Amino acid sequence: MILYTTVPEELIFPSDQEAFQKRHIIEMNGISLLIEETGENQCQIVRVLSTNPNHYLLESVFPGQKVPFFRS
Secondary structure: OOOOOOOOHHHHOOOOHHHHHOEEEEEEOOEEEEEEEEEOOEEEEEEEOOOOHHHHHOHHHOOOOEEEOOOO
């Protein structure tokens, strides 16, 4: 089976259910991001999911950057 998707393999076939539940896709300032919860109201950007090449040049959304995260 071949999947043609921009979603990383780890999200489709998670190795650990607990690690999978910590990851979320959010939109911040119009940019789609894959984030992972790291603590109380804090998360780390794992991947930029935008199709706009200019979004990859923004320092505010680099992978590894810590950003506030509030569950709704």
